[in-house]
Amino acid sequence: MNPRLIGGEMPVWSDLDGRRGPGPTRGSALVPLLAAATGRTLIAGPHDPALIDAAPADDLTLLVRGVPDAEALTARYADRPGVTVCCGGLEKLDLKPPYDTVVALDGLARLSSVEGAQLAWGEAFELLVAALRPGGTLLLAVENFLGLHRLVALPSEETDSDWVAVGEHDQTRPAGLARVRDRLGSAGLYVARTYAAYPAPTAPTALLGAEILADEGLRGFLEATLGAACRPVENVLTDPGRLAISALRHGAADELAPAWLMLAQRDGTGPVQRAAGGDLPEAVVATGPEGYDIRWHPADGWIRSRHGLAEVEALPRGRTLEDLLIGGCLGRDLSAVRELLRAWQAGPVAGVPADQVIVASDGSLAALVPAGEPEAALRDLAATVIGGGFAHPWPAPADETDLALTLAAMAGREPDPAALATLAVRAGDDGNRPDARSRPDARAFRELAIARNRLVRELAEARAKMLWYEQMLTSRENSLKRSQRIIELLSGSGPARAGMALVGGIRVARRTARAVVRRVRPRT
Amino acid sequence: MHRANHYYGHSHVLARYCGLDERDPPRIHGYLQHGWNIGDGLAADHEFVAGTPVLLWSERTRRRSWSLGRRHTYVVGSPWAYLLRMEPDLGAVERREGTIWYPFHGWEGQHVVGDHDGLIATIKQTEPGPVTICLYWQEYQSRWLRRRYERAGFRVICHGYRGGWWENLDPRFLYRQLEEQRRHVRVASNRLSTAIFYGTLAGCEPAVYGDPMHLERENSTFGAQLRIRRQWAELHDERVDPVLAREIAVAELGADRLISPAEMRQLFRWPNPFQEPYLDDRDLLEEVIR
Numbered sequence: 001m002n003p004r005l006i007g008g009e010m011p012v013w014s015d016l017d018g019r020r021g022p023g024p025t026r027g028s029a030l031v032p033l034l035a036a037a038t039g040r041t042l043i044a045g046p047h048d049p050a051l052i053d054a055a056p057a058d059d060l061t062l063l064v065r066g067v068p069d070a071e072a073l074t075a076r077y078a079d080r081p082g083v084t085v086c087c088g089g090l091e092k093l094d095l096k097p098p099y100d101t102v103v104a105l106d107g108l109a110r111l112s113s114v115e116g117a118q119l120a121w122g123e124a125f126e127l128l129v130a131a132l133r134p135g136g137t138l139l140l141a142v143e144n145f146l147g148l149h150r151l152v153a154l155p156s157e158e159t160d161s162d163w164v165a166v167g168e169h170d171q172t173r174p175a176g177l178a179r180v181r182d183r184l185g186s187a188g189l190y191v192a193r194t195y196a197a198y199p200a201p202t203a204p205t206a207l208l209g210a211e212i213l214a215d216e217g218l219r220g221f222l223e224a225t226l227g228a229a230c231r232p233v234e235n236v237l238t239d240p241g242r243l244a245i246s247a248l249r250h251g252a253a254d255e256l257a258p259a260w261l262m263l264a265q266r267d268g269t270g271p272v273q274r275a276a277g278g279d280l281p282e283a284v285v286a287t288g289p290e291g292y293d294i295r296w297h298p299a300d301g302w303i304r305s306r307h308g309l310a311e312v313e314a315l316p317r318g319r320t321l322e323d324l325l326i327g328g329c330l331g332r333d334l335s336a337v338r339e340l341l342r343a344w345q346a347g348p349v350a351g352v353p354a355d356q357v358i359v360a361s362d363g364s365l366a367a368l369v370p371a372g373e374p375e376a377a378l379r380d381l382a383a384t385v386i387g388g389g390f391a392h393p394w395p396a397p398a399d400e401t402d403l404a405l406t407l408a409a410m411a412g413r414e415p416d417p418a419a420l421a422t423l424a425v426r427a428g429d430d431g432n433r434p435d436a437r438s439r440p441d442a443r444a445f446r447e448l449a450i451a452r453n454r455l456v457r458e459l460a461e462a463r464a465k466m467l468w469y470e471q472m473l474t475s476r477e478n479s480l481k482r483s484q485r486i487i488e489l490l491s492g493s494g495p496a497r498a499g500m501a502l503v504g505g506i507r508v509a510r511r512t513a514r515a516v517v518r519r520v521r522p523r524t
Numbered sequence: 525m526h527r528a529n530h531y532y533g534h535s536h537v538l539a540r541y542c543g544l545d546e547r548d549p550p551r552i553h554g555y556l557q558h559g560w561n562i563g564d565g566l567a568a569d570h571e572f573v574a575g576t577p578v579l580l581w582s583e584r585t586r587r588r589s590w591s592l593g594r595r596h597t598y599v600v601g602s603p604w605a606y607l608l609r610m611e612p613d614l615g616a617v618e619r620r621e622g623t624i625w626y627p628f629h630g631w632e633g634q635h636v637v638g639d640h641d642g643l644i645a646t647i648k649q650t651e652p653g654p655v656t657i658c659l660y661w662q663e664y665q666s667r668w669l670r671r672r673y674e675r676a677g678f679r680v681i682c683h684g685y686r687g688g689w690w691e692n693l694d695p696r697f698l699y700r701q702l703e704e705q706r707r708h709v710r711v712a713s714n715r716l717s718t719a720i721f722y723g724t725l726a727g728c729e730p731a732v733y734g735d736p737m738h739l740e741r742e743n744s745t746f747g748a749q750l751r752i753r754r755q756w757a758e759l760h761d762e763r764v765d766p767v768l769a770r771e772i773a774v775a776e777l778g779a780d781r782l783i784s785p786a787e788m789r790q791l792f793r794w795p796n797p798f799q800e801p802y803l804d805d806r807d808l809l810e811e812v813i814r
Contacts, residue, residue, distance in 0.1 A: 474551075474798035481548070482800075486812055489805055 001078055001085075003070035008089035008116030013066035015046035015110055021161030024048045025106040025141070027203045028307070029286040032293060033139055033261065036280050039100025042131060044090060045110050047103070049076055055103070058082045063093055065113040089116035090127055098133035105141045105261065107201065110161065118164045122172025129187050132266045138189060140262045142180050143201040147258035148243055152236040152444075177255055180262070189264035193280060196257030199230040199240060207261060209282040212294065213253050218302060220319040220358040222248050224368050227320075227355050228287040238446035242388065245323075288369060316358040316366035322384065324359055329385065329392045334410075341411035350374040350413075354381045375419040378404040378411075389450035396458060528570060531558045531686050534603040536695035541606045542785045542794055546695065550796035554579045557602070560718040560776060562752060564589040565597070568743060579791070581778040598791065601778030604722050607698050609782065615703030622654035623710040624728070625678075626719040628737050629660035638737025640669065643714060644676045646734040650762050654679070656708065658701075658719070661685050702726060716752050716759055724766075724773035732760045 016024050026048035034047075034054040041055055044063045052062065052073070057080045064070050070087035077083035086093060090111040104111075108124040119127070125140075132138055144150075145168045158165070168175065174183040177194070184191050196213060197204035206229040212218060226244040247256045254260075263280065281293035282302075292304045294315065302315040321344055328337040343365060344350060349357050351371030358366045371377075382403035385392045397403035401420045408415035529535050529552045538556075539549035554577035557565040565580040565588075566572060578594050580586045581602040589597045625647055630636040647655060657673045657680045664670060664682035673680045683701045684694040701722065705711060711723025714734040724730045736749055753760055758768055774780050788794070803811065 470796070471798045474796055478798075478800045482808070485805075485808060489809060 001074055001081075003067070003074045003085040003087045005067075005070075006086050006088035006094070007092040008065070008113035009067050009070070009087040010065050010113050010115065011067045013114075014068045015064065015066055015161065016049075016069045016072065021110075021159045022202045025202050026051065027205055027286060028291050029197075029205050029207050029284045030105060030261075031291075031307075032281055032284055033105065033207075033263070034103065036263075037101040037103060037139070038137070040097070041101040041103065042093075042099045042128075043103040044093075044128065045104055045106035045108075047106060049073065051105075060084070061086060061099070063087075063090065063111070065089065065110070089113040090119060090124055091117045093127075093131075095127070095131040099131050099136055100133060101137045101139070102128050102132055103139045104128055105139055107141045107143055107259075109143075109165075112164070114163055120166070120172040121170050125172075125183075125187070129189065129266065134266055136266050138262070138264045138266065140184075140264065141197070141201060141259050142174075142262065143259045144177070144255075144257055145175060146256070147201075148198070148230070148240055148247065148256045149200050149258040151256070152232075152238050152240045152243060154235055154237065154445075177257075177260060180260060184262065184264050188267050190267060191262055191264045193263040194254070195261040195283075196254040197259040197261050198226055198244060198257060201259035204259065204261075205229045205285070205287045207284040208253070208257075210254060211296070212283050212302065213248075214251075215302070217317040218315060219248065220317070220323065221315050221368070222253070223320050223323060224356050224358065225285055225287060226253065228369075229285075232443050235443045235445075237444065239388075239444045316360060316368070318358045318360040318366075320355050321357040321359050321365065322354040322381065325354060325381065326385065326388075326390055330390060332393055334393060338410045341407060345374060345378075345408070345411035345413045351377050353377050355384070373419065373423075374413070375404070375415055376423055378407050378415065379420060379423050382407060386454070387447050387451065389447070389454075396461065527687075528558045528567060529556045530693055532603075532697040533687070533693070533695035534558060534698075536693075537603040537607050537610075537698055538788065538792070539794075541610060542789050542792075544789075544795055545802045548799070548802035550792070550794050550799055552579070553577065553793040554596075554598075554791070556600075557581050557585065560721055561585055562588075562748075562755075564592040564594050566594075577791070582776050583778070583781060584775065599778055599781050600788065600791070601780075601782040604698060604725065605777045605779035605782055607702060608725060608779075611699070611702060614699065615706035617707050620707060620709045620727075622656060622708050623651045623712050623731075624656045624658055624705055624708040624723060625651070626658050626711070626713040626717065627663070628713065628715040628717065629663060630739060634739045634741060635662070636737050636739060638735055640672055643734050643737075644673065644678075647678075647712075648676060650731075650733065651710070651712070653709065656681055656704065658683060658704065715749065716756055720759070721773040721776050724769050725777055725779060729766045730759060730764055730769045730773075731762050732764075733762045 013020070015021060018024070024046035028050075030051050031054045034043075034051050037055045039056075040059040040061075042061045042063065043052060043055060046064060046069065049072075052060075057077065060077075060080075060083045062070075062073050062083065062085045064073065064085070064087055067087055070085050073083075073085045077085070108119070108121050108128075111124050112119045117123075128138065128140075174180045181191055181194070194210055195207035196210075198206045198208070206225050208222070208225075213222065223245045226248060227241040230240040230244045232240055244253065244256075247253045281295050283294040285292055285294065285304075286307075291307045293307070294302055294304045297303045297312075300312075300314050301317075303312040304315055305312040321340060325337055325340055328334070328340065340359070343363065344354065344357065347365060349365050349367045349371060351374045352367040352369060353372075354377065356368045358368065360366065379400050382397070382400040386397065386400060386403060394403060394406055397406065401423070404420055405415060405417070530549075534556060535549035535552055536546045538552075540546035544550065555566060555570075555572065556579045558567065560581070561567075565578055565585045575596065577596040577598055578589060579598055579600045580589060581599070583599050586597045586599050627640070627643060628636055628638070655678045657678045659670065659673075659680060659682050661682050661684065664680070670680050681704065683704070684697040686697075687693040701719075705723045705726040705728055708723075708728055710731060711720055711726075711728035712731040712733070713720050714732070715736045716732050720730045720732060738749075742748065756772065758764060759772065783791070
């Protein structure tokens with residue numbers, strides 16, 4: 001089988017290899033969405049083959065623009081006769097017969113070839129909608145140009161794939177979640193589900209539905225999830241995790257999501273379909289090694305099921321331990337802080353980072369991730385407190401290790417200083433090391449400014465203290481030198497003769513010596 | 525400050541240069557090089573606190589110090605060069621005579637091992653005029669050693685104590701050395717050393733010859749004696765080019781890089797505002813008796 005060259009194919013171009021652009025849309029969090037595709041399906045744009053594997057292959061059309069990509073996909077699916085690989089521009093694709101499902105989780109920006117028409121967002125969108133049969137399902141990703149990933153980004157280098165990058169200036173492209181919904185609605189699409197996708201459009205690891213985002217009781221879980229999803233992996237203006245948590249607090253996590261993934265159904269005249277996406281999870285999380293789906297259960301509330309496992313567990317409700325601890329610190333409620341630290345460090349979750357521990361209303365603690373070393377968890381909390389620029393209550397901790405020791409003491413624990421020292425060396429200044437958790441101050445300019453300001457202050461204080469020590473030292477030296485000279489002047493050797501002559505003979509000297517002894521001897 | 529800053533009355537000389545009371549120099553906020561040095565300017569056995577400025581004699585030493593990892597380095601020149609500037613006439617005589625000869629000396633922690641009789645014979649053979657032997661205080665205290673040089677017909681002297689923590693400080697050390705050197709035509713030693721450079725700058729013709737002897741547990745971290753012979757080969761002879769020698773001495777002692785009193789006060793953080801004024805002996809005693 002050969003790829004079908006439909007016109008506009010690019011002979012030496014690949015979106016899948018990631019060398020000329022951001023690489024294909026990818027990540028295990030997207031697997032459940034692809035798996036929900038049904039019937040005759042079109043996957044348009046660069047999607048990681050691991051995702052394509054999840055889609056039903058009975059009647060599957062893949063559209064890419066680079067010939068090497070098309071050849072690689074053809075080879076991969078050589079033994080699946082239902083798969084057709086098309087190579088070229090979207091405008092050349094034969095849209096008949098219409099599709100039951102159209103997948104465009106890479107968005108619409110990489111569907112045009114250099115050789116053919118440069119489709120505006122609206123034009124590509126209309127072509128894809130036109131490819132759907134009435135009642136068919138569209139899976140569409142829309143990057144949010146006001147998304148958190150862009151708010152924290154430094155100016156980016158242009159890549160080879162930006163030969164036309166109209167971006168925000170594309171008048172046909174709806175900007176903002178409400179306008180995107182409206183645009184889909186006016187195209188005759190019913191939006192069945194919207195996921196806020198974090199931390200980046202091309203490789204999201206957390207997909208969160210609107211209902212779960214609106215559940216205040218899950219605040220802790222959601223903060224833990226987005227905090228973990230948004231750890232910085234490159235230089236940024238400010239820690240994206242902190243900003244994501246703040247967005248959650250303000251009910252803006254969907255508005256500020258880096259992308260929205262929409263599942264929409266085209267109205268039709270055919271037989272009434274099962275509500276599109278009815279069996280899709282409300283959220284998909286793949287921030288750690290194990291991914292899981294979240295669904296609503298009438299009896300148990302929100303439950304999560306690990307991918308590939310049958311068992312389910314209820315999501316813990318409450319706030320994160322880190323949130324409560326920092327709140328306590330800022331409010332100077334140190335007795336509450338001590339209580340939380342004690343509860344945390346005395347139990348089985350001692351080794352779980354504080355931002356991954358949920359405190360229920362009854363005070364019980366639930367871990368979202370497996371436990372590591374308690375020393376590491378304490379040190380991470382200290383790093384967050386210092387690096388986050390919080391007005392914490394502890395006077396001038398020397399560093400994260402020093403504060404971690406204080407926190408351990410407040411928790412009533414005897415930490416292993418050697419273990420802490422090892423962690424300090426491991427964390428170092430190098431956030432790039434794979435075994436170190438990303439530090440919020442490693443690559444974020446706001447956090448760098450915080451660290452810089454703190455160091456300037458600490459240095460000024462250290463200098464002031466040094467001046468004071470200098471004063472104390474000199475006053476002691478003054479006394480010591482004076483006493484030594486007096487002793488030399490009055491003792492029986494060396495310059496003493498001069499001293500005795502000065503004061504007028506031995507008898508006077510004896511009297512003087514007695515006076516000196518009275519004065520030199522410390523007063524009781 | 526480090527006690528080494530007081531060695532040989534260095535801080536006393538510099539206090540005078542800065543217009544302060546030379547009897548009681550303030551603490552120098554830095555580590556002052558205290559001898560001619562082929563390493564980073566610091567003595568190998570001295571503890572060093574990171575961040576302390578390293579105050580060096582010469583630009584060459586500064587470059588070497590930097591290359592060895594020292595950073596807060598600054599060239600100020602040697603106290604000797606300041607003393608010569610302040611005392612252009614001290615010890616000057618109508619007619620210089622003879623040689624002041626410095627046998628390689630040990631220090632408080634390491635003694636010198638070598639054949640003094642052989643050295644005496646070499647000196648007698650080489651030096652045309654009267655010879656003054658200057659011993660380090662430790663060797664000077666050895667009556668046996670002193671006698672050996674005296675029996676050879678040499679005058680034997682000692683410039684004084686190096687000085688310790690606050691004990692045996694000898695603020696007049698360099699003054700005595702200058703007075704002696706300005707009486708002699710030649711300065712010589714069996715090793716190229718601080719005293720040879722001092723003498724050269726004080727107007728003596730230098731010479732380095734004879735058995736170099738060796739120190740107990742001599743450390744050759746920086747190449748030691750062999751490297752010195754290679755690098756300053758032109759100074760190792762019974763007679764050397766006095767013009768070239770002076771050029772080298774000026775550079776090694778930083779006599780071409782002296783700084784102003786104001787700059788020095790700023791650099792050393794002088795004066796110390798917390799230090800009490802120094803009282804005369806009489807005033808001190810009267811105050812005690814009162």
